[in-house]
Amino acid sequence: MTESHQAHQVEPLILGRRIRHHRNEAGLTLDQLGSLVGKPAPYLSLLENGRKEPRVSLVMDIAKALEVDVTDLLDLTPPTRRDALEIELIRAQETTLFDSLHLPAIKPSAKVDNQVLAHIVGLHEAIRAKSSLNSAGSTEVRQANGAVHEHLTAHDGYLREIEVAAREALDASGHSGDGPFSSRNLIDLAASFGFELMPIEDMPSFARSIIDTANKRIYIAQRNELRTRQARKAVLQTVAGFALGHETDPDLDTFLRQRMETAYFAAAVLAPEDAVVARLLVSKENHDIDVEDVKELFYLSYEMAAWRTANLLTRHLGIYCHLLVSDEIGAVVKGYGNDGAPVPRDEFGGMETQRLCRWWGARMTFDSQDRFATHHQYTDTPGGTYFCTTHIEAGREPAHAITLGVGFDDARWFRGRDTDNRETSSCPDPACCRAPSPDLARWSDTVIVSARSQARILGLMAPDPYPDLDMPEVLSVVASHS
Numbered sequence: 186m187t188e189s190h191q192a193h194q195v196e197p198l199i200l201g202r203r204i205r206h207h208r209n210e211a212g213l214t215l216d217q218l219g220s221l222v223g224k225p226a227p228y229l230s231l232l233e234n235g236r237k238e239p240r241v242s243l244v245m246d247i248a249k250a251l252e253v254d255v256t257d258l259l260d261l262t263p264p265t266r267r268d269a270l271e272i273e274l275i276r277a278q279e280t281t282l283f284d285s286l287h288l289p290a291i292k293p294s295a296k297v298d299n300q301v302l303a304h305i306v307g308l309h310e311a312i313r314a315k316s317s318l319n320s321a322g323s324t325e326v327r328q329a330n331g332a333v334h335e336h337l338t339a340h341d342g343y344l345r346e347i348e349v350a351a352r353e354a355l356d357a358s359g360h361s362g363d364g365p366f367s368s369r370n371l372i373d374l375a376a377s378f379g380f381e382l383m384p385i386e387d388m389p390s391f392a393r394s395i396i397d398t399a400n401k402r403i404y405i406a407q408r409n410e411l412r413t414r415q416a417r418k419a420v421l422q423t424v425a426g427f428a429l430g431h432e433t434d435p436d437l438d439t440f441l442r443q444r445m446e447t448a449y450f451a452a453a454v455l456a457p458e459d460a461v462v463a464r465l466l467v468s469k470e471n472h473d474i475d476v477e478d479v480k481e482l483f484y485l486s487y488e489m490a491a492w493r494t495a496n497l498l499t500r501h502l503g504i505y506c507h508l509l510v511s512d513e514i515g516a517v518v519k520g521y522g523n524d525g526a527p528v529p530r531d532e533f534g535g536m537e538t539q540r541l542c543r544w545w546g547a548r549m550t551f552d553s554q555d556r557f558a559t560h561h562q563y564t565d566t567p568g569g570t571y572f573c574t575t576h577i578e579a580g581r582e583p584a585h586a587i588t589l590g591v592g593f594d595d596a597r598w599f600r601g602r603d604t605d606n607r608e609t610s611s612c613p614d615p616a617c618c619r620a621p622s623p624d625l626a627r628w629s630d631t632v633i634v635s636a637r638s639q640a641r642i643l644g645l646m647a648p649d650p651y652p653d654l655d656m657p658e659v660l661s662v663v664a665s666h667s
Protein backbone atom coordinates (compact mmCIF):
# COMPACT_ATOMS: atom_id res chain seq x y z
CA MET A 186 0.00 0.00 0.00
CA THR A 187 1.44 3.37 -1.02
CA GLU A 188 1.82 6.35 1.30
CA SER A 189 -0.66 8.43 -0.67
CA HIS A 190 -3.16 5.56 -0.59
CA GLN A 191 -2.82 5.31 3.20
CA ALA A 192 -3.18 9.05 3.68
CA HIS A 193 -6.52 9.09 1.84
CA GLN A 194 -7.94 6.65 4.42
CA VAL A 195 -7.37 9.17 7.24
CA GLU A 196 -9.84 11.94 8.03
CA PRO A 197 -7.64 15.10 7.86
CA LEU A 198 -9.68 17.05 10.40
CA ILE A 199 -9.53 14.28 13.01
CA LEU A 200 -5.85 13.61 12.31
CA GLY A 201 -5.07 17.29 12.80
CA ARG A 202 -6.93 17.43 16.09
CA ARG A 203 -5.13 14.33 17.36
CA ILE A 204 -1.75 15.84 16.46
CA ARG A 205 -2.69 19.09 18.25
CA HIS A 206 -3.92 17.14 21.31
CA HIS A 207 -0.72 15.13 21.65
CA ARG A 208 1.45 18.20 20.93
CA ASN A 209 -0.23 20.04 23.80
CA GLU A 210 0.16 16.95 26.01
CA ALA A 211 3.89 16.99 25.19
CA GLY A 212 4.09 20.72 26.00
CA LEU A 213 5.47 21.66 22.59
CA THR A 214 4.76 24.77 20.52
CA LEU A 215 4.25 24.59 16.77
CA ASP A 216 7.73 26.03 16.25
CA GLN A 217 9.30 23.43 18.54
CA LEU A 218 7.50 20.55 16.82
CA GLY A 219 8.39 22.01 13.45
CA SER A 220 12.10 22.01 14.29
CA LEU A 221 11.87 18.32 15.25
CA VAL A 222 10.15 17.19 12.03
CA GLY A 223 11.59 19.69 9.57
CA LYS A 224 8.37 21.56 8.79
CA PRO A 225 7.52 25.25 9.37
CA ALA A 226 4.97 26.18 12.03
CA PRO A 227 2.43 27.61 9.49
CA TYR A 228 2.39 24.27 7.67
CA LEU A 229 1.78 22.38 10.92
CA SER A 230 -0.99 24.84 11.79
CA LEU A 231 -2.75 24.02 8.51
CA LEU A 232 -2.21 20.34 9.26
CA GLU A 233 -3.78 20.63 12.70
CA ASN A 234 -6.79 22.45 11.25
CA GLY A 235 -7.40 19.70 8.68
CA ARG A 236 -6.39 21.84 5.69
CA LYS A 237 -3.41 19.70 4.70
CA GLU A 238 -3.10 15.97 4.15
CA PRO A 239 0.40 14.78 5.14
CA ARG A 240 2.30 11.80 3.85
CA VAL A 241 2.41 8.87 6.21
CA SER A 242 6.18 9.36 6.59
CA LEU A 243 5.53 12.80 8.11
CA VAL A 244 2.88 11.38 10.44
CA MET A 245 5.44 8.82 11.60
CA ASP A 246 8.02 11.59 12.20
CA ILE A 247 5.45 13.57 14.21
CA ALA A 248 4.54 10.51 16.28
CA LYS A 249 8.24 9.95 17.06
CA ALA A 250 8.71 13.60 18.04
CA LEU A 251 5.65 13.49 20.33
CA GLU A 252 6.70 10.09 21.73
CA VAL A 253 3.40 8.41 20.87
CA ASP A 254 2.57 5.40 18.74
CA VAL A 255 1.61 6.29 15.15
CA THR A 256 -1.72 4.50 15.64
CA ASP A 257 -2.57 7.10 18.30
CA LEU A 258 -2.47 9.75 15.57
CA LEU A 259 -4.26 7.68 12.93
CA ASP A 260 -7.16 6.77 15.23
CA LEU A 261 -10.47 7.77 13.60
CA THR A 262 -12.04 9.15 16.80
CA PRO A 263 -11.63 12.76 18.01
CA PRO A 264 -9.28 12.95 21.02
CA THR A 265 -11.71 14.85 23.29
CA ARG A 266 -15.40 15.72 23.48
CA ARG A 267 -14.49 19.34 22.76
CA ASP A 268 -12.72 18.28 19.55
CA ALA A 269 -15.70 16.15 18.56
CA LEU A 270 -18.04 19.12 18.97
CA GLU A 271 -15.77 21.46 17.03
CA ILE A 272 -15.45 18.95 14.19
CA GLU A 273 -19.23 18.49 14.05
CA LEU A 274 -19.72 22.26 13.85
CA ILE A 275 -17.10 22.67 11.11
CA ARG A 276 -18.66 19.87 9.08
CA ALA A 277 -22.18 21.24 9.53
CA GLN A 278 -21.06 24.64 8.24
CA GLU A 279 -19.55 23.08 5.10
CA THR A 280 -22.86 21.66 3.84
CA THR A 281 -25.20 23.09 1.22
CA LEU A 282 -27.95 22.99 3.85
CA PHE A 283 -26.00 25.52 5.94
CA ASP A 284 -25.39 27.65 2.84
CA SER A 285 -29.15 27.76 2.26
CA LEU A 286 -29.66 29.30 5.71
CA HIS A 287 -27.62 32.40 4.74
CA LEU A 288 -26.06 32.60 8.20
CA PRO A 289 -22.48 33.60 9.02
CA ALA A 290 -20.19 30.73 10.01
CA ILE A 291 -19.13 30.53 13.65
CA LYS A 292 -15.49 29.77 14.42
CA PRO A 293 -15.31 27.35 17.38
CA SER A 294 -12.76 29.42 19.28
CA ALA A 295 -11.88 29.10 22.97
CA LYS A 296 -14.39 31.90 23.69
CA VAL A 297 -17.24 29.48 22.89
CA ASP A 298 -17.59 27.15 25.87
CA ASN A 299 -18.60 23.50 25.58
CA GLN A 300 -22.21 24.06 26.62
CA VAL A 301 -22.81 26.71 23.98
CA LEU A 302 -20.97 24.66 21.38
CA ALA A 303 -23.07 21.59 22.18
CA HIS A 304 -26.21 23.71 21.91
CA ILE A 305 -25.24 25.03 18.45
CA VAL A 306 -24.27 21.56 17.20
CA GLY A 307 -27.57 20.20 18.50
CA LEU A 308 -29.49 22.85 16.57
CA HIS A 309 -27.62 21.93 13.39
CA GLU A 310 -28.49 18.27 13.95
CA ALA A 311 -32.15 19.15 14.44
CA ILE A 312 -32.23 21.22 11.23
CA ARG A 313 -30.53 18.42 9.31
CA ALA A 314 -33.01 15.88 10.66
CA LYS A 315 -35.93 18.09 9.64
CA SER A 316 -34.43 18.43 6.17
CA SER A 317 -33.61 14.73 5.71
CA LEU A 318 -35.26 12.21 3.41
CA ASN A 319 -36.78 10.46 6.41
CA SER A 320 -38.86 13.44 7.50
CA ALA A 321 -39.68 14.94 4.11
CA GLY A 322 -43.33 15.18 3.12
CA SER A 323 -44.65 15.36 -0.43
CA THR A 324 -44.58 19.16 -0.44
CA GLU A 325 -40.92 19.25 0.56
CA VAL A 326 -40.03 16.65 -2.07
CA ARG A 327 -41.87 18.57 -4.81
CA GLN A 328 -40.18 21.78 -3.76
CA ALA A 329 -36.72 20.19 -3.80
CA ASN A 330 -37.45 18.53 -7.14
CA GLY A 331 -38.55 21.87 -8.57
CA ALA A 332 -35.23 23.38 -7.50
CA VAL A 333 -33.38 20.70 -9.47
CA HIS A 334 -35.49 21.49 -12.56
CA GLU A 335 -34.80 25.19 -12.15
CA HIS A 336 -31.06 24.58 -11.84
CA LEU A 337 -30.88 22.34 -14.93
CA THR A 338 -33.06 24.63 -17.04
CA ALA A 339 -31.10 27.73 -16.02
CA HIS A 340 -28.00 26.06 -17.48
CA ASP A 341 -29.82 24.86 -20.64
CA GLY A 342 -29.28 21.26 -19.58
CA TYR A 343 -25.48 21.64 -19.69
CA LEU A 344 -23.43 21.38 -16.46
CA ARG A 345 -19.87 22.45 -17.20
CA GLU A 346 -18.36 21.33 -13.87
CA ILE A 347 -19.58 17.79 -14.40
CA GLU A 348 -18.35 17.77 -17.99
CA VAL A 349 -14.89 18.68 -16.66
CA ALA A 350 -15.05 15.94 -14.02
CA ALA A 351 -16.13 13.43 -16.67
CA ARG A 352 -13.22 14.44 -18.90
CA GLU A 353 -10.80 13.90 -16.00
CA ALA A 354 -12.39 10.50 -15.35
CA LEU A 355 -11.93 9.56 -19.02
CA ASP A 356 -8.24 10.45 -18.79
CA ALA A 357 -7.89 8.36 -15.62
CA SER A 358 -9.56 5.39 -17.30
CA GLY A 359 -7.39 5.54 -20.40
CA HIS A 360 -10.41 5.94 -22.67
CA SER A 361 -9.75 7.90 -25.87
CA GLY A 362 -13.32 9.18 -26.10
CA ASP A 363 -14.08 7.23 -29.27
CA GLY A 364 -16.39 4.23 -29.19
CA PRO A 365 -17.91 2.38 -26.22
CA PHE A 366 -16.47 2.61 -22.71
CA SER A 367 -15.04 -0.87 -22.05
CA SER A 368 -14.91 -3.06 -18.94
CA ARG A 369 -11.15 -2.41 -18.80
CA ASN A 370 -11.79 1.34 -18.76
CA LEU A 371 -14.30 0.81 -15.96
CA ILE A 372 -11.83 -1.15 -13.83
CA ASP A 373 -9.09 1.43 -14.41
CA LEU A 374 -11.42 4.30 -13.50
CA ALA A 375 -12.40 2.65 -10.21
CA ALA A 376 -8.71 2.03 -9.50
CA SER A 377 -7.94 5.72 -10.03
CA PHE A 378 -10.11 6.43 -6.98
CA GLY A 379 -8.37 3.67 -5.02
CA PHE A 380 -11.15 1.09 -5.42
CA GLU A 381 -11.20 -2.46 -6.72
CA LEU A 382 -14.25 -3.46 -8.74
CA MET A 383 -15.80 -6.71 -7.51
CA PRO A 384 -18.67 -8.34 -9.48
CA ILE A 385 -20.51 -10.75 -7.16
CA GLU A 386 -23.36 -13.20 -7.62
CA ASP A 387 -25.07 -12.51 -4.28
CA MET A 388 -25.73 -8.79 -4.74
CA PRO A 389 -29.07 -7.88 -3.06
CA SER A 390 -31.73 -7.08 -5.65
CA PHE A 391 -32.50 -3.70 -4.04
CA ALA A 392 -28.90 -2.42 -4.26
CA ARG A 393 -27.24 -0.80 -7.29
CA SER A 394 -23.82 -1.17 -5.67
CA ILE A 395 -22.20 -1.60 -2.27
CA ILE A 396 -19.07 0.35 -1.30
CA ASP A 397 -16.70 -1.20 1.25
CA THR A 398 -14.56 1.80 2.23
CA ALA A 399 -12.39 -0.22 4.63
CA ASN A 400 -11.22 -2.66 1.94
CA LYS A 401 -11.60 -0.14 -0.91
CA ARG A 402 -13.98 -2.28 -2.93
CA ILE A 403 -17.07 -1.56 -5.01
CA TYR A 404 -19.39 -4.55 -5.26
CA ILE A 405 -21.79 -4.79 -8.18
CA ALA A 406 -23.96 -7.59 -9.51
CA GLN A 407 -22.26 -10.12 -11.78
CA ARG A 408 -23.55 -9.26 -15.24
CA ASN A 409 -21.61 -10.93 -18.02
CA GLU A 410 -18.24 -9.68 -16.77
CA LEU A 411 -19.23 -6.00 -16.64
CA ARG A 412 -20.10 -5.81 -20.32
CA THR A 413 -23.67 -4.64 -20.01
CA ARG A 414 -25.01 -1.11 -19.98
CA GLN A 415 -26.46 -1.44 -16.50
CA ALA A 416 -23.12 -2.56 -15.00
CA ARG A 417 -21.32 0.46 -16.44
CA LYS A 418 -24.01 2.83 -15.26
CA ALA A 419 -24.03 1.35 -11.74
CA VAL A 420 -20.28 1.74 -11.31
CA LEU A 421 -20.12 5.21 -12.83
CA GLN A 422 -22.94 6.56 -10.69
CA THR A 423 -21.14 5.14 -7.65
CA VAL A 424 -17.79 6.65 -8.65
CA ALA A 425 -19.53 9.97 -9.39
CA GLY A 426 -19.98 10.59 -5.69
CA PHE A 427 -16.20 10.63 -5.23
CA ALA A 428 -15.45 12.48 -8.46
CA LEU A 429 -17.92 15.25 -7.66
CA GLY A 430 -17.16 15.50 -3.94
CA HIS A 431 -20.71 14.68 -2.88
CA GLU A 432 -21.78 14.92 0.74
CA THR A 433 -22.33 11.51 2.33
CA ASP A 434 -25.34 12.47 4.46
CA PRO A 435 -27.12 15.17 2.45
CA ASP A 436 -30.34 17.03 3.13
CA LEU A 437 -33.27 16.47 0.76
CA ASP A 438 -32.44 19.29 -1.67
CA THR A 439 -28.82 18.18 -1.93
CA PHE A 440 -29.79 14.51 -2.30
CA LEU A 441 -31.99 15.18 -5.33
CA ARG A 442 -29.39 17.42 -6.94
CA GLN A 443 -26.68 14.81 -6.34
CA ARG A 444 -28.93 12.13 -7.83
CA MET A 445 -29.27 14.19 -11.00
CA GLU A 446 -25.54 14.90 -11.09
CA THR A 447 -24.52 11.24 -10.79
CA ALA A 448 -26.75 10.35 -13.74
CA TYR A 449 -25.31 13.27 -15.74
CA PHE A 450 -21.74 12.21 -14.87
CA ALA A 451 -22.34 8.60 -15.96
CA ALA A 452 -23.74 9.75 -19.30
CA ALA A 453 -20.90 12.25 -19.80
CA VAL A 454 -18.30 9.52 -19.29
CA LEU A 455 -20.03 6.94 -21.47
CA ALA A 456 -20.72 9.48 -24.23
CA PRO A 457 -17.90 12.07 -24.10
CA GLU A 458 -18.80 15.65 -24.93
CA ASP A 459 -16.38 16.17 -27.82
CA ALA A 460 -17.28 12.92 -29.55
CA VAL A 461 -21.05 13.39 -29.21
CA VAL A 462 -20.92 17.01 -30.35
CA ALA A 463 -18.86 16.07 -33.40
CA ARG A 464 -21.50 13.50 -34.33
CA LEU A 465 -24.40 15.90 -33.71
CA LEU A 466 -22.83 18.64 -35.82
CA VAL A 467 -22.48 16.27 -38.78
CA SER A 468 -26.05 15.09 -38.27
CA LYS A 469 -27.32 18.67 -38.14
CA GLU A 470 -25.50 19.51 -41.36
CA ASN A 471 -27.26 16.54 -42.96
CA HIS A 472 -30.62 17.40 -41.34
CA ASP A 473 -30.50 13.96 -39.73
CA ILE A 474 -30.21 14.31 -35.93
CA ASP A 475 -31.51 11.21 -34.18
CA VAL A 476 -31.05 9.80 -30.67
CA GLU A 477 -30.63 6.31 -32.11
CA ASP A 478 -27.24 7.25 -33.58
CA VAL A 479 -25.86 8.33 -30.19
CA LYS A 480 -27.28 5.16 -28.67
CA GLU A 481 -25.57 2.88 -31.17
CA LEU A 482 -22.27 4.75 -31.35
CA PHE A 483 -21.63 4.66 -27.61
CA TYR A 484 -23.60 1.52 -26.67
CA LEU A 485 -26.07 3.33 -24.41
CA SER A 486 -29.66 2.79 -23.44
CA TYR A 487 -32.05 4.92 -25.50
CA GLU A 488 -32.91 6.95 -22.41
CA MET A 489 -29.30 7.79 -21.61
CA ALA A 490 -28.64 8.67 -25.25
CA ALA A 491 -31.65 10.99 -25.23
CA TRP A 492 -30.48 12.72 -22.06
CA ARG A 493 -26.98 13.11 -23.46
CA THR A 494 -28.37 14.64 -26.64
CA ALA A 495 -30.54 17.04 -24.64
CA ASN A 496 -27.53 18.04 -22.47
CA LEU A 497 -25.61 19.23 -25.52
CA LEU A 498 -28.19 20.48 -28.03
CA THR A 499 -28.59 24.02 -26.75
CA ARG A 500 -24.99 24.64 -25.71
CA HIS A 501 -23.39 23.43 -28.94
CA LEU A 502 -26.09 23.49 -31.62
CA GLY A 503 -28.35 26.32 -30.44
CA ILE A 504 -31.38 24.02 -30.41
CA TYR A 505 -33.83 24.28 -27.50
CA CYS A 506 -35.65 21.09 -26.57
CA HIS A 507 -37.68 19.10 -24.07
CA LEU A 508 -37.13 15.54 -22.87
CA LEU A 509 -39.72 13.34 -21.19
CA VAL A 510 -39.66 9.85 -19.71
CA SER A 511 -43.27 8.79 -19.13
CA ASP A 512 -45.38 5.70 -18.58
CA GLU A 513 -48.34 4.33 -20.52
CA ILE A 514 -50.89 6.61 -18.86
CA GLY A 515 -48.71 9.66 -19.51
CA ALA A 516 -47.37 10.18 -15.98
CA VAL A 517 -43.95 11.84 -16.21
CA VAL A 518 -41.16 9.89 -14.51
CA LYS A 519 -38.35 12.30 -15.44
CA GLY A 520 -38.32 15.46 -17.49
CA TYR A 521 -36.49 18.55 -18.65
CA GLY A 522 -37.30 21.39 -21.01
CA ASN A 523 -36.09 24.82 -22.11
CA ASP A 524 -38.07 25.19 -25.36
CA GLY A 525 -41.34 26.45 -23.89
CA ALA A 526 -43.28 23.27 -24.63
CA PRO A 527 -46.46 23.26 -22.47
CA VAL A 528 -45.40 20.33 -20.32
CA PRO A 529 -47.56 20.22 -17.17
CA ARG A 530 -45.71 21.21 -14.01
CA ASP A 531 -46.55 21.31 -10.32
CA GLU A 532 -46.56 24.49 -8.25
CA PHE A 533 -42.77 24.30 -7.80
CA GLY A 534 -41.93 23.75 -11.47
CA GLY A 535 -41.36 19.99 -11.37
CA MET A 536 -42.69 17.70 -14.13
CA GLU A 537 -42.55 14.39 -12.28
CA THR A 538 -45.95 12.68 -11.68
CA GLN A 539 -47.72 15.20 -13.93
CA ARG A 540 -50.03 13.72 -16.59
CA LEU A 541 -49.24 14.43 -20.25
CA CYS A 542 -51.92 15.26 -22.80
CA ARG A 543 -53.60 12.27 -24.41
CA TRP A 544 -52.64 13.55 -27.87
CA TRP A 545 -48.92 14.05 -27.30
CA GLY A 546 -46.45 11.70 -29.00
CA ALA A 547 -45.37 10.29 -25.64
CA ARG A 548 -48.84 8.73 -25.28
CA MET A 549 -49.83 8.23 -28.90
CA THR A 550 -46.86 5.91 -29.39
CA PHE A 551 -48.44 3.32 -27.07
CA ASP A 552 -51.43 3.13 -29.43
CA SER A 553 -49.42 2.88 -32.64
CA GLN A 554 -49.48 -0.32 -34.67
CA ASP A 555 -45.81 -0.99 -33.91
CA ARG A 556 -45.35 0.43 -30.45
CA PHE A 557 -41.63 -0.41 -30.35
CA ALA A 558 -40.86 1.45 -33.56
CA THR A 559 -39.73 5.06 -33.30
CA HIS A 560 -42.75 7.37 -33.37
CA HIS A 561 -42.44 10.83 -34.94
CA GLN A 562 -45.17 13.42 -34.51
CA TYR A 563 -46.08 17.09 -34.80
CA THR A 564 -48.39 18.43 -32.11
CA ASP A 565 -50.23 21.74 -32.39
CA THR A 566 -50.56 23.33 -28.92
CA PRO A 567 -51.75 26.70 -27.60
CA GLY A 568 -48.06 27.63 -27.30
CA GLY A 569 -47.08 26.63 -30.84
CA THR A 570 -46.31 23.50 -32.82
CA TYR A 571 -43.74 20.99 -31.59
CA PHE A 572 -42.04 18.05 -33.24
CA CYS A 573 -41.05 15.01 -31.21
CA THR A 574 -39.37 11.63 -31.51
CA THR A 575 -40.61 8.97 -29.09
CA HIS A 576 -39.25 5.50 -28.45
CA ILE A 577 -40.33 2.73 -26.07
CA GLU A 578 -37.38 0.64 -24.89
CA ALA A 579 -38.10 -3.07 -25.35
CA GLY A 580 -37.69 -5.31 -22.32
CA ARG A 581 -38.19 -2.57 -19.77
CA GLU A 582 -40.87 -3.14 -17.12
CA PRO A 583 -42.95 -1.15 -16.69
CA ALA A 584 -42.75 0.24 -20.20
CA HIS A 585 -41.52 3.83 -20.45
CA ALA A 586 -41.62 6.13 -23.44
CA ILE A 587 -38.62 8.41 -23.99
CA THR A 588 -39.48 11.58 -25.92
CA LEU A 589 -37.15 14.23 -27.31
CA GLY A 590 -39.00 17.23 -28.71
CA VAL A 591 -38.22 20.60 -30.30
CA GLY A 592 -40.11 23.60 -31.64
CA PHE A 593 -41.45 23.49 -35.21
CA ASP A 594 -38.64 25.61 -36.67
CA ASP A 595 -35.99 23.20 -35.36
CA ALA A 596 -37.74 20.09 -36.70
CA ARG A 597 -35.86 20.57 -39.98
CA TRP A 598 -32.66 19.30 -38.33
CA PHE A 599 -34.15 15.95 -37.27
CA ARG A 600 -34.72 12.58 -38.84
CA GLY A 601 -38.43 11.80 -39.16
CA ARG A 602 -39.44 15.41 -39.81
CA ASP A 603 -41.38 14.28 -42.91
CA THR A 604 -43.88 12.30 -40.81
CA ASP A 605 -47.62 12.58 -41.51
CA ASN A 606 -48.45 12.10 -37.82
CA ARG A 607 -50.03 15.29 -36.51
CA GLU A 608 -52.29 15.88 -33.53
CA THR A 609 -53.86 18.87 -31.81
CA SER A 610 -53.70 19.46 -28.07
CA SER A 611 -55.56 22.21 -26.23
CA CYS A 612 -54.39 21.13 -22.75
CA PRO A 613 -54.60 22.36 -20.04
CA ASP A 614 -58.17 22.91 -21.23
CA PRO A 615 -60.06 20.00 -19.55
CA ALA A 616 -62.13 19.53 -22.69
CA CYS A 617 -59.02 18.41 -24.56
CA CYS A 618 -58.57 14.99 -22.98
CA ARG A 619 -59.22 15.10 -19.24
CA ALA A 620 -62.96 15.64 -19.04
CA PRO A 621 -65.20 12.87 -20.44
CA SER A 622 -67.30 13.66 -23.50
CA PRO A 623 -71.01 14.33 -22.90
CA ASP A 624 -72.01 10.84 -24.03
CA LEU A 625 -69.59 9.32 -21.50
CA ALA A 626 -70.23 11.79 -18.68
CA ARG A 627 -73.70 10.32 -18.09
CA TRP A 628 -72.01 7.25 -16.57
CA SER A 629 -70.02 9.26 -14.02
CA ASP A 630 -72.50 8.85 -11.15
CA THR A 631 -72.92 5.12 -11.61
CA VAL A 632 -69.31 3.92 -11.94
CA ILE A 633 -66.98 3.03 -9.06
CA VAL A 634 -63.32 2.17 -9.65
CA SER A 635 -61.47 -0.12 -7.27
CA ALA A 636 -57.87 1.11 -7.59
CA ARG A 637 -54.74 -0.85 -6.81
CA SER A 638 -53.68 1.23 -3.83
CA GLN A 639 -51.67 -1.13 -1.61
CA ALA A 640 -48.27 -0.14 -2.99
CA ARG A 641 -49.05 3.55 -2.61
CA ILE A 642 -50.31 3.11 0.96
CA LEU A 643 -47.22 1.11 1.94
CA GLY A 644 -45.00 3.79 0.41
CA LEU A 645 -46.66 6.50 2.49
CA MET A 646 -46.40 4.39 5.64
CA ALA A 647 -42.75 3.42 5.18
CA PRO A 648 -40.51 4.66 8.04
CA ASP A 649 -37.69 5.53 5.64
CA PRO A 650 -37.27 6.38 1.94
CA TYR A 651 -35.79 2.95 1.14
CA PRO A 652 -38.18 0.44 2.77
CA ASP A 653 -36.79 -2.42 0.66
CA LEU A 654 -33.20 -1.87 1.79
CA ASP A 655 -32.10 -4.63 4.17
CA MET A 656 -28.90 -3.47 5.91
CA PRO A 657 -28.16 -6.83 7.61
CA GLU A 658 -28.13 -8.41 4.14
CA VAL A 659 -25.82 -5.70 2.81
CA LEU A 660 -23.38 -6.14 5.71
CA SER A 661 -23.54 -9.91 5.32
CA VAL A 662 -22.51 -9.57 1.68
CA VAL A 663 -19.58 -7.28 2.56
CA ALA A 664 -18.42 -9.63 5.35
CA SER A 665 -18.57 -12.70 3.12
CA HIS A 666 -16.35 -11.07 0.49
CA SER A 667 -13.89 -9.28 2.78
